[in-house]
Amino acid sequence: MQDVTRTNWWKRMILRTIAVTLIGLAIIGPLAGTLIWSFAEKWYWPSAFPQQVGLKYWKASLSGQSQVMESLWVSLLIAVIVVVLAMLISVPAGYALARYDIPWKRILLVIFLMPQAFPQLPVFINMTSMFYRYNLVGTVTGVVAVHLVVSLVYSVWITTAAFKSIPVSLEEAAVNLGANRLKVFFRITLPLAAPGLIASSIFVFITSLDEFTGTFFVGAPFIQTLPILMYTASMGYNMQYASVIAVLLTIPALFFMLVLERFLKAEYISGLGV
Amino acid sequence: MATLRIKGLTKTYGQLKALDNVDLTVEEGKLAAILGPSGSGKSTLVRAIAGFVVPDCGEIFLGERDITHERPEHRNTAMVFQSYALWPHMTVYQNIAFGLKLKKKTPEEIAKKVKWALELVDLPGLEERLPTQLSGGQQQRVALARALVVDPEILLLDEPLSNLDAKIRYKLRFEIKKLQKRLNITTIYITHDQEEALSIADSVVLLKDGRVMQAGAPQDIYSRPGDLFVAEFLGASNIVTGKTLRDEGGLYASLGGTRLPVPDDKKENDEVSLILRADEVELTTEKPAESEDYYVLKGILCDQMYLGSRWRYEVSTPEGHSLLVDHDRNLAAHSEIYLCISRDRLYIY
Structure with missing residues (x-):
């Protein structure tokens, strides 16, 4: 009887170990591969490991005049502009959606969702042809506009949820003691919604930093953001540069994901249903 | 401090009459308990006095002042909410000082007043705590201090004790009554608990479907209930x-x-x-x-x-x-x- 349970236990452990290893490989594998590639100075097939390891490509990428650095600044500039614009739109929009009875509220939210609902490629191709008419193709403005379309969905939804999670009575208590609307908003509502707004900004920032498809159609080849440069590099079989960029792009994403986890409260997620 | 007079106050939400021609007078320094089951319109009434609900018709006078259409932030009413509604990102001190800062008091005046208010509600020394570090009863005391510190003309208590457990509720009830008498402040006390209403009030107003069913001194209303509803609501075994x-x-x-x-x-x-x-x-x-x-x-x-x-x-x-x-x-x-x-x-x- 005991032997049977013991064999079962071993069987379970072995199966579990295999499963965990496979899942781990699936997640860590490509990341580890990218990391190794970024340090590989020579790596010829079929060797399992690089023949020569070093910081050559990192140095080249991070030197002041390199294309990688140039793209990094373009990417950061665009991301910051997108965050600012997205917040300027979603803070008032989110507050209004959370607090007021707006006719067609649901339809409004669906409109924000629209670009995500369709296959992205035709949406971007259409946008590109529209942008040609207004001379926006190949400009920072055009790329910012595309990024906004992609990220507004998150930012409006998260800010709406953030405002909704603040009980109205907290605002009423302030009004009751003599605060006008502006004071209530800046002293009560905004500080309380801040974690949600920060979470929303981070989402937008990362979305903009990693956005490829829209940027490719509207911006390339004049606007070379990091993802575009990475694509170009990997298409030219320059795996080392592509990998360096990939690692560079992962760092802020990882960092912010850790921050985000602290800010994104469960009630924001549940508050999403408007 | 002032006498509150309400005449013909009516508010409808679609088909529902939340307030139906309500007349009510609360003399200066008196405590009126508004008693009624949920949905009787008692919250709407207190929110109309505070200015959060705009009535369809009727008038609200605070002293000689017609406040029916005054903005809520100008009314000089002070409300205590069932949920306490303390601001979680501010300390107890900041919570209480908020109304004083809006009145452009000097820091010395504010410090003095906050100290006075905290002693009033028997919570000295808790200035630097955050609301989440306090018990429910303490939170409601802070909310009371925050309301009283601005010297309001009328104190509005919207089911202030409903979220507390029975023992604390019982204790705080009498403290509120004592405070109210000591400060001689006109007070509206909303409750659905008949015992609470009878024990604390100078006058009890019984509300049902937005209408005043009966109003009077607690003893009168208890010993001479005007109809079946009133008798039933005041606890008939x-x-x-x-x-x-x-x-x-x-x-x-x-x-x-x-x-x-x-x-x-x-x-x-x-x-x-x-x-x-x-x-x-x-x-x-x-x-x-x-x-x-x-x-x-x-x-x-x-x-x-x-x-x-x-x-x-x-x-x-x-x-x-x-x-x-x-x-x-x-x-x-x-x-x-x-x-x-x-x-x-x-x-x-």
Whole structure:
């Protein structure tokens, strides 16, 4: 009887170990591969490991005049502009959606969702042809506009949820003691919604930093953001540069994901249903 | 501090009349309890006074000032919410100081006033705590301090104790009453708890479906409930419904083998309700003498429950009704007993 349970236990452990290893490989594998590639100075097939390891490509990428650095600044500039614009739109929009009875509220939210609902490629191709008419193709403005379309969905939804999670009575208590609307908003509502707004900004920032498809159609080849440069590099079989960029792009994403986890409260997620 | 006068206040939400022609006066320094079941419009009433609800018609006067259409931030009312509504990102000090800062007081004045307010609610030394570090009772005291510190003309308490457990509720109730008397501040106290209303108020206003059913001093309203709803809401342990009967002596109702008068507007075979409170009935084993002052009802003890200080008996009457009656001694089951009830304590509707 005991032997049977013991064999079962071993069987379970072995199966579990295999499963965990496979899942781990699936997640860590490509990341580890990218990391190794970024340090590989020579790596010829079929060797399992690089023949020569070093910081050559990192140095080249991070030197002041390199294309990688140039793209990094373009990417950061665009991301910051997108965050600012997205917040300027979603803070008032989110507050209004959370607090007021707006006719067609649901339809409004669906409109924000629209670009995500369709296959992205035709949406971007259409946008590109529209942008040609207004001379926006190949400009920072055009790329910012595309990024906004992609990220507004998150930012409006998260800010709406953030405002909704603040009980109205907290605002009423302030009004009751003599605060006008502006004071209530800046002293009560905004500080309380801040974690949600920060979470929303981070989402937008990362979305903009990693956005490829829209940027490719509207911006390339004049606007070379990091993802575009990475694509170009990997298409030219320059795996080392592509990998360096990939690692560079992962760092802020990882960092912010850790921050985000602290800010994104469960009630924001549940508050999403408007 | 000022007298509050409300005239013909009406508010409708679609088909629902939240307030229906409400008249109400609360004299300076008095506490009025607005009592009613949920959905009776009592919250709408207090929110209309605070300015969060715009009435369809009617007037609200605070002293000589017509505040019906004044902006809520200019009304100088101070509200305490059921949920406390303390700002979680501010310390106790900052919470209480908020209203004073808006009034452009100097930091010294603010510090002095906050200290005064915290002593008032018996919470000195908690200035730097965050609301989440306080118990529910302490949070509500801070909310009270925050409201009182701005010297409001009227204090509005919207079910302030409903979220607290019974023991703290009981204690805070009397503290609020004492504070209110000490500061002599006109106060509206919203509650759905009849005992709370009766024990704390100078006057009780009973609300149902947005209408004032009865208003008056607690003793008056308790001893002379105007209708079935009021009597029921103020805690009636026994409500018996039967039919009116007729004999050569005219219309009457029967309970415990005794003939009881019925209201003049009743006809034969109409429904009639009799209300009596368990603690207002005297239970005896010997037949009492006939009297003009009380009715004597007959019954049989069928069940009993020990309440600690007394026993509560279930008595069945010859008509088949059962009544709950309190008595301080243990009696044998199934014995025949008599119930004595003062004539003005048996309510017939």
